[in-house]
Amino acid sequence: MDSPKRVYVDFDDVLSETARAITEVVAERFDKRVPFEDLKHYDLDKSFGLTRPELADLMGLLHQPEMLSAMAVVDSAAAVLDEWTRQGCSICVVTGRPPSSVKASLEWLGRNGIGFEEVIFVDKYGRSPDTHGGIRAWSLDELKRESFCLAVEDSPDMADFLADTMGVPVALLDQPWNAGRCAAAEAGGRLVRCSGWDEVKKRFPSPGAAQGISAGAACA
Ligand SMILES: [Mg+2]
Numbered sequence: 001m002d003s004p005k006r007v008y009v010d011f012d013d014v015l016s017e018t019a020r021a022i023t024e025v026v027a028e029r030f031d032k033r034v035p036f037e038d039l040k041h042y043d044l045d046k047s048f049g050l051t052r053p054e055l056a057d058l059m060g061l062l063h064q065p066e067m068l069s070a071m072a073v074v075d076s077a078a079a080v081l082d083e084w085t086r087q088g089c090s091i092c093v094v095t096g097r098p099p100s101s102v103k104a105s106l107e108w109l110g111r112n113g114i115g116f117e118e119v120i121f122v123d124k125y126g127r128s129p130d131t132h133g134g135i136r137a138w139s140l141d142e143l144k145r146e147s148f149c150l151a152v153e154d155s156p157d158m159a160d161f162l163a164d165t166m167g168v169p170v171a172l173l174d175q176p177w178n179a180g181r182c183a184a185a186e187a188g189g190r191l192v193r194c195s196g197w198d199e200v201k202k203r204f205p206s207p208g209a210a211q212g213i214s215a216g217a218a219c220a
Pocket residue numbers: 010011012013014153154155
């Protein structure tokens with residue numbers, strides 16, 4: 001399954017504008033209005049000041065197929081992945097969504113023209129492992145055994161895990177919740193901050209060559 005040009009691509013807030021959609025749901029459901037720029041925490045309960053029951057309610061809403069289907073696609077993501085695929089890269093979407101989201105997630109990827117080779121569900125944040133339709137969420141230990149020549153993420157914790165534990169070069173998409181985070185990986189040249197997919201493409205024109213980063217995981 002491993003490919004020398006296998007690229008890890010996160011889903012939420014890397015391919016889909018998930019946080020922007022969540023701000024609208026939270027405003028409507030809980031009457032809490034938090035500007036996107038003020039989402040300083042990756043944890044939704046902290047960013048929105050939600051109680052545990054409210055958070056449980058929100059998570060249920062977020063995983064509804066209608067909600068997942070309505071999310072906008074992040075600018076330039078499809079074009080950059082197409083270009084990498086033409087170069088021979090294998091795009092692996094690695095998501096922290098539960099496997100129960102598989103149908104809506106695959107439909108969304110198809111509808112938004114996101115080319116990919118495989119989708120892996122990973123229990124990235126220590127939530128209850130979930131199995132659905134024979135698909136099981138992988139643990140981080142299982143993910144650790146995989147090889148990637150580049151990862152595109154927005155989660156600071158996952159970015160640190162990829163860069164430091166797995167030795168994978170990381171393009172971290174700038175988001176309010178990762179500002180000021182991952183400083184050690186960035187200083188060590190294992191992680192590059194990017195303002196969006198256009199910058200990811202500039203910094204990593206050929207991911208198989210792991211250009212623009214000094215991490216030791218370069219794989220041509
Ligand atoms: Mg994400």
